[in-house]
Amino acid sequence: MNGTVNFANSYPSENDLREAHQRITPFIHRTPLMTSQMLNELTGAHLFFKPENLQKIGAFKIRGALNAMLSLDSAVLANGLATHSSGNHAQAIACAAALRGIKAYIVMPHNAPKVKVSAVRGYGASITFCENTPEDREAVVARIVAETGATFIHPFNHYGVMEGQATVAKEMIEDSTEPFDYLLAPVGGGGLLSGTALSAHYFSKNTLVIGAEPEGAADAVLSLQSGSIQKAPYVDTIADGLLTYLGDKTFPVIHKFVSEIVLVSDQEIVEAMRLIWERMKLVVEPSGAVTLAAIIRHKKLFEGKRVGVIVSGGNVDLGNLPF
């Protein structure tokens, strides 16, 4: 864990974001901006949802994976990609590699949900199971990289990934007729939130960026308060995409460009998730509903404002729903 804030100008530039967007545009869906009169009435805000559950692989993660991959030389790419993830980043790397016709080596904990394992396998990736500890999964990935020459793509602490995730907000800003007062993104490791903050910084100066985080994984809010990367006091949340803490590439960007991180409870997440299913007819995962949950809980902050809301993904097990 790197506890110092790095204010070096090493984070992606405006031009890096533009190039990333050009690089991945042929391979992704340009998801629409959606509105819901009912949810506007419920919140008193003007909400513009970006349904990245409708994105390829069912989540925004394909953007970062594609951009990271397409930034590599062909000779390097030929050895394949490697990562550790039990979630959407695993599918994203597997899908990106399949598109390019190269190998993907995915390290997953042996107790990963079967649906996620079979989704990754569906893209033809090679799966190696590990113990469910950071130490073991990093050791297993390191061994695979040494053996195969594959390039490791970190799930979030990677500028290429950050640039790719930034294209979500970039599209929202481009597709909105007026600037947003706020842009909301969920925060786990901070890849999406840091990218969102960079897009607002470069393309929509007067838009404030807010992160939404589960109470049961409240590391980012502490990190922002303390000025250094913190772990969560405890980890227990239904939003299984948001369990990790920030990295030494995502934290400085978030520290510099994100105005606030707000917390929501699991009950609020499930209620927001149900609202999105019932009212917007979108299948979203708990991590994807954290932003709407934040708007409902912190109603006063958003009332009367124009708010861009990232709905990050929709990969849930229909056989195991919280309602």
Added chain:
Amino acid sequence: MNGTVNFANSYPSENDLREAHQRITPFIHRTPLMTSQMLNELTGAHLFFKPENLQKIGAFKIRGALNAMLSLDSAVLANGLATHSSGNHAQAIACAAALRGIKAYIVMPHNAPKVKVSAVRGYGASITFCENTPEDREAVVARIVAETGATFIHPFNHYGVMEGQATVAKEMIEDSTEPFDYLLAPVGGGGLLSGTALSAHYFSKNTLVIGAEPEGAADAVLSLQSGSIQKAPYVDTIADGLLTYLGDKTFPVIHKFVSEIVLVSDQEIVEAMRLIWERMKLVVEPSGAVTLAAIIRHKKLFEGKRVGVIVSGGNVDLGNLPF
């Protein structure tokens, strides 16, 4: 039941469809055309989904209701609208009337699902409960119309409604880069299917229109075969939006312009519904998944073809799912 085929040119004209679209465009979502690589691979066809579950009220029915309403004089409108429906048309009339600021009188069977009753009530409509028979619900509507002067808008056997539903296919044709080989719509009373057929006839001459119908409500396939309106041999299907038989306005148009009606089982409907939830991240109701079920069952017919697929609605009770 009118058993004769009326070939009179009394059905809506090309210009009627254009005017209907202009009339309702300010009040509806222009839903996108969506693709799914996985479903293309599964079916061997090039599928273009029109997700009308993302439409206002969660179904295409708002289009017909709005067009029927907006075609009426202000003086007539002042007395309100009336209809009988336990489904999406009830919500559509209630929503349209609320937009206009007039009264809506909705007749629903006393055993209608609570979620549907409360959705209609949410738009401020006046609900009158009736016995669950065609005779009683028509008698109750007739009494309300006599007492209030409200205008009765039939759920499907109404040219204004047909024109409104035709705008679904009209948008698909406009938004597609190449003509479709096939357009698929579900068929209940035939409002959507007849409208789809008219749009193909006027705006995409070489596109064949196919209706998809549950085996447990197989009236339209028999009607098309026999040349007269038939009732289903038995009625038992999970696709609760498709239980009715054709009307004397919808049948002649379907007879003239629809090339085929194909059947699907309830099991196929549920499997298709689950695929759309899991792979496209869209909440669809059973009636909305009948078209994909038809493509999967009749794979040979659609293989290699460019197929427009109407996903008609997404109003389901999340507490009572078939999976």
